[in-house]
Amino acid sequence: MQTVPEALAGHRSIRKYRPDPIPQAVINEVLHEAITGTSSSGNLNSYSVVLTREPGRKRRLYELHGEQEFVLQAPLVVTFCADWHRTRTWLRRRGARDNFGNLLGYHVGAFDAVLLSQSVSLGFEARGYGICYMGTTLNAMHEIAQFLSLPESCVPVTSIVVGVPDEAPGKRDRLPLRAFVHDETYRVPDEAELDDLYREREVRGWERYMADPRLRAKAEEGGITSLAQFYTSPYKYDPDRHAADSARIAAFLAEHGFLPEGTR
Numbered sequence: 094m095q096t097v098p099e100a101l102a103g104h105r106s107i108r109k110y111r112p113d114p115i116p117q118a119v120i121n122e123v124l125h126e127a128i129t130g131t132s133s134s135g136n137l138n139s140y141s142v143v144l145t146r147e148p149g150r151k152r153r154l155y156e157l158h159g160e161q162e163f164v165l166q167a168p169l170v171v172t173f174c175a176d177w178h179r180t181r182t183w184l185r186r187r188g189a190r191d192n193f194g195n196l197l198g199y200h201v202g203a204f205d206a207v208l209l210s211q212s213v214s215l216g217f218e219a220r221g222y223g224i225c226y227m228g229t230t231l232n233a234m235h236e237i238a239q240f241l242s243l244p245e246s247c248v249p250v251t252s253i254v255v256g257v258p259d260e261a262p263g264k265r266d267r268l269p270l271r272a273f274v275h276d277e278t279y280r281v282p283d284e285a286e287l288d289d290l291y292r293e294r295e296v297r298g299w300e301r302y303m304a305d306p307r308l309r310a311k312a313e314e315g316g317i318t319s320l321a322q323f324y325t326s327p328y329k330y331d332p333d334r335h336a337a338d339s340a341r342i343a344a345f346l347a348e349h350g351f352l353p354e355g356t357r
């Protein structure tokens with residue numbers, strides 16, 4: 094078992110998996126450790142996780158997650174949900190006032206769920222398993238909720254795939270520490286400093302994209318000449334698609350009571 098610093102140093106998102114199943118005892122141990130070892134707002138434990146292992150069901154999740162191949166390969170998908178259904182039912186049964194069906198409730202539940210997801214990820218990684226997050230959970234919130242039979246006021250916020258890695262990718266770079274850390278007050282970098290912060294990232298990221306013939310062809314076709322342009326092009330984080338997805342997410346959260354009148 095790796096220590097936390099070792100697991101963090103060894104972290105790479107894994108996108109190719111061997112089919113070996115993960116023993117139930119390991120899953121239980123990781124989840125128990127993560128649940129009992131992660132802070133929880135008000136100790137309200139406003140999250141749930143749904144495990145998907147059955148290949149037919151995983152195939153449907155693969156479709157909902159934008160057909161990312163590793164969903165089919167990895168033996169386990171864990172969907173982390175902001176879940177007020179259990180707590181609110183309990184409150185009602187005890188004659189307590191209802192709460193958490195509001196924007197603050199959504200944030201509290203989502204933060205708890207995401208904190209848990211990272212503890213679970215570290216637990217698996219410390220045992221030599223690979224993980225990859227799936228941001229596509231947000232794009233397909235509604236459909237995933239239906240597919241997993243999530244009840245009222247329980248919504249999926251993120252997911253990971255887990256399995257035995259079948260690749261050993263290099264460590265991905267981050268911006269330098271000075272980009273993130275501010276001493277006492279926030280200091281906005283001037284243009285030269287900003288260019289300096291992104292210099293290495295732009296070169297490495299662009300080289301990585303251009304080494305992939307599919308991405309290179311897309312860049313040429315779209316007249317894209319930099320990493321920044323690629324990021325918000327139709328091939329990656331397309332602003333029009335994001336605007337449409339945001340509207341869908343807002344409608345879905347409203348359906349679940351997380352955006353009551355007055356907060357919209």
Ligand SMILES: Cc1cc2nc3c(=O)[nH]c(=O)nc-3n(C[C@H](O)[C@H](O)[C@H](O)COP(=O)(O)O)c2cc1C
Pocket residue numbers: 104105106107108161225226227228229251264265
């Ligand atoms: C919330 C979240 C969502 C992500 N969604 C995806 C995804 O849908 N597909 C994917 O291949 N990687 C996804 N990733 C992985 C990131 O691309 C990855 O963490 C990033 O490129 C840095 O690489 P590293 O994790 O190997 O350090 C996601 C990561 C996070 C934190």
